[in-house]
Amino acid sequence: MKLALIIDDYLPNSTRVGAKMFHELAVELVTHGHQVTVITPDPTIAQRLICDELDGVNIWRFRSGPIKDVNKILRAVNETLLSCRAWLAIKDNVQPSTFDGIIYYSPSIFWGRLVYHLKRRCSCKAYLVLRDLFPQWVIDAGLLRAGTLFEKYFRLFERYSYKQADSIGLMSEKNLQVFKEQHGHYPGEVLRNWASISAVGHPDDNYVSIREKLGLQDKVIYFYGGNIGHAQDMANLMRLARNMQHHVSAHFLFVGQGDEVELINKLAKEWGLTNFSYLPSVNQSEFKCILNEIDVGLFSLSAQHTAHNFPGKLLGYMVHSLPILGSVNRGNDLLEIINVNKAGFIHVNGEDDALLQSAERLCLEKDLRQCLGRNAQELLKQQFSVCAAAQTIETQLEAKNAFN
Known part of the structure; x- marks a missing residue:
């Protein structure tokens, strides 16, 4: 055709x-x-x-x-x-x-x-x-x-x-x-x-490691990449970053653009976050290379949604065998898909304590991160x-x- x-x-x-x-x-x-x-x-x-x-x-x-x-x-x-x-x-x-x-x-x-x-x-x-x-x-x-x-x-x-x-x-x-x-x-x-399973990025000679660039060589990086807007309720993830400050090995990296960029930078300053970095959008090639270096893929959906979205960014995480951590609106079937297939931890937006506990497990248990990441890629192959x-x-x- x-x-x-x-x-x-x-x-x-x-x-x-x-x-x-x-x-x-x-x-x-x-x-x-x-x-x-x-x-x-x-x-x-x-x-x-x-x-x-x-x-x-x-x-x-x-x-x-x-x-x-x-x-x-x-x-x-x-x-x-x-x-x-x-x-x-x-x-x-x-x-x-x-x-x-x-x-x-x-x-x-x-x-x-x-x-x-x-x-x-x-x-x-x-x-x-x-x-x-x-x-x-x-x-x-x-x-x-x-x-x-x-x-x-x-x-x-x-x-x-x-x-x-x-x-x-x-x-x-x-x-x-x-x-x-x-x-x-x-x-x-x-x-x-x-997503295409062949979409893994390969660094070229000009790529500078994000860990070297930001001094994160020994950190467990929790990464959010994509639109930073009202639909995502970015304050939800910023609260998680604040609650994780006592884990010195954890660092939160947000890359993207949108209506709430000013908000996340404002909250980071108000709360004195030392475990948070923001970078503006990068091209697709560099984005894929960053995904090669991170440890956990983050996402958030507003609790006010009546629709039940599956954010496209999750597919990039799955391609790179990353465990998924995030929050959804109540009733969203994404929660069951990810949790049942052991591809990560999904909670209802507002369950801050449960989200924190999952984030802490991913910080402390490297084997768990790797296992959930493998399951995420397998889920991609089967359904996405x-x-x-x-x-x-x-x-x-x-x-x-x-x-x-």
Whole structure:
């Protein structure tokens, strides 16, 4: 099949997990014999459209305003214009035979109109990879009030995006259940997050060991990498760092960007944390190399979530055979998946004492860290492989196309 993949952020310049996951999916689809074209915005280009290639994947980059790490109003305006700008840039390149299927990724919720145009011109079907129930999570977090004009505006685009999908893949059974309760008439299924088992980083000559750079040679490093925002409730992990200060061998390293970077640095200063370091985002190659050096993979989800997300960063931890330590909202089936498979320790957000006890065990028991890490990689192979994700999407698109 000739496939169009649509996402609002992509490699090689992106540091985000979603961009990495989508590229791994694109490369996997190429190995299955498909011709893949990624359509993605690029705020750095002057031309309306630039076409290039990466790892056998064709990439159409269209000119766009910035949508990452900018104020919320500017982001909303530029995201609203994504479909319009994309279609104006690519429409002359799209013929009726250009694409046989569309795979689009949410976030963003604003791809609906572009998918509509592509489906109409190419008479093909579309699969939505739905990773983020927006705007519901910002309502849960208290950042947006239900019933306001802003909520209605976002809901309009959310529903329109869902309407274009012939199949919608959600990351867990609980997420699918929540989705069906809220949007029951849309066709949904479980599509777990994925990673390539071959994604382990190998240092080049220019890479400087993170342990040497930060003086952490003898430390047990608890690492958080990725978006540092409201949805993650970063204060939860900062409390853990504070509670672990009496373990002199433990150090917490956060790498990433987001709305709560200022908060974590403020708390570290207020609490006088000597076991904490923050670094801004690094490129994917360096990120993988850092994962080779750390001991424990951290994550956190806000207790206020009603959706049940599986953070993509966990897959990077699994690839590198790292034990997982974190907190989730109550009812999240991620807790059972990780704990039952002995891939780490997951607790309900707010259970600070239990989280601390697990962190202490991981600090003091090297054999336990290694055992849980091996189990994490095995879990990845069994349930979260990129091959399985590609096959799930292929099955849906091929079945839909059979009825064209």
